Amino acid sequence: MSDLRLVHVVGTGLLGTSIGMALRSLDVDVTLADPSPSAVSLARDLGAGRVARDTEQQEPDLVVVAAPPDVAAEVVATALIAHPTSVVTDVASVKSAVLRRLRHLEADLTRYVGGHPMAGRERSGAVAGRADLFAGRPWVLTPTAETSPDAVAQVRSLAERLGSTVTLMDAREHDEAVAVVSHVPQVAASLVAARLREVSEQAAALCGQGIRDVTRIAAGDPALWTQILAGNAGAVARTLHAVRDDLDAVIAAVDALDSAADGDAPGARAAVAGLVAAGNDGHARIPGKHGAPPTAYASVPVIVPDRPGALARLLHDVGAAGVNLEDLRLEHSEGRPMAVAEIDVLPAAVPALVAALQERGWSVHD
């Protein structure tokens, strides 16, 4: 098994700082570097490691490049030369472009393992770093035919010690997958949210939980997302073209329904229903919690007054009923001092839960 004694982290944003913090909590020695001296001091002060000096004697076992996607390849190539015996990995969310650039730079690919920890936050920067950022998240590694097995084992060891589940894919497979599960959803959220710029205050006030969920990630950083989408342009373009084909079919159908005098247009309703049904099928492929197949939990809605401790009291009462809560959503109510907590439990647990909560005075309906 690979041993990590000294890890050098290049780039102290959210991911680099979080990796440093996590390794320090495992007593691994961590040196930090960043083009910005104040960024590297901040990461040090946050407990991510010590600042690397030019006079370091020992070669790191592993160099982690946590630079922005559009400079990742150059930083990896430099690290492979500066540390001629170290394994080098990166955390960029696109992998083919980095690999292509490394080949162009004639980098030593035996010691490089592409990586993508699928962890992130709505906040960025070192101050948002957390040692547990990677716990339970997928971490994709994209070794090539040239990569040495020892290098893969070293990076796998890093990911697993940080609590991630490692998945091996080739770079192209990775990029096609994240185009579908991450990059195109981001574009779709932005497209829907952009329409809200033009509506009246009164119309914006009608936003419910549906559009809130669809557009939550539309608050993402334009500069970062431009790098990611540009870095995965091929796969993103292929998926967006497929989306546009489906969109064109829906537009043709609603246009036909709109212009048909009697509201009827042959085939138009079937086209709309076909898209919604295709969405049902795709949605069913999202794995449930803990990697298990999606389970149909039953949802029990309970009114929660907007007072300190009210939700805690509710959850305490759920626990006291001996019921394991599978998921929980809070829906706040426009203009009312209350929220609705949707408690997901196994269907068999519903009757006992409803009875127990009603007995304790909760407003619950199922």
Next chain:
Amino acid sequence: MSDLRLVHVVGTGLLGTSIGMALRSLDVDVTLADPSPSAVSLARDLGAGRVARDTEQQEPDLVVVAAPPDVAAEVVATALIAHPTSVVTDVASVKSAVLRRLRHLEADLTRYVGGHPMAGRERSGAVAGRADLFAGRPWVLTPTAETSPDAVAQVRSLAERLGSTVTLMDAREHDEAVAVVSHVPQVAASLVAARLREVSEQAAALCGQGIRDVTRIAAGDPALWTQILAGNAGAVARTLHAVRDDLDAVIAAVDALDSAADGDAPGARAAVAGLVAAGNDGHARIPGKHGAPPTAYASVPVIVPDRPGALARLLHDVGAAGVNLEDLRLEHSEGRPMAVAEIDVLPAAVPALVAALQERGWSVHD
């Protein structure tokens, strides 16, 4: 103020049953009708009212038509004739098409008030009915120049007694608004989810919170959504054309980036960043909880073991720290027996909360 003594509900699905339940809890007499005798008995057994007889002596103060959107106008027109002194409202999620059809049928529009309670659930049918379904939700009324003020007051009284916040709009404004805030988000969620049909198991396992949120509503019922989208074809088409214009610009940009030999394409990055920035601006228009402007809450992540009572203990400890929880999200971890609870609180409350939770042994980072 309008008085409601007897309300007749036509159509005992989710909305009709919920309205009946809510009115019964206010001691209003409710009669129920539905084309399906078993559906109406079920609603009665659920406490939504009594089954209307052919021999009812008293005219209802109000008739609520809770029929599917594509038959709503016919049922309203029939009710206006059958109850020549009653006010009639409906709950269909599209309003112009219903009004147009009523004009065509030469219905008495002085006594008709179009309505749209913006409440719903992922489940449908009478058994999903709840008396509190409308609490804190918007309820749009779409009176016309012909509508009598007394009729509007009567329906407003219904909506407000059920806990809703009433918004008056004309039918066309309403339809344009819901196209943007509800119908097109549904199409976008289906478009994104549909792409998942083609990915490998390994790729589907990479689905994170982003795509889960974007596609949650993609599980909606194809038949119902086809009626809704077809019933609002004009406004949906206009919004979808605008979405396609934006999508075309992004596709042109990523196509250019993909085919540029050196990865550079003049203007392409600006086009991508422009869409994401437009999404930021649109997203910022979604009102925060309680109708207030969006507030930047701070999010505190805490690791929660997947054991009965763990979340309750955490929320109890949050309450004991004297901190008011503003929102809460649970993120389950692929392949790990734990979840991350993201607790949103006012930024000023963060240090005390973090200290209090750490003191009680919680793994919390901010």
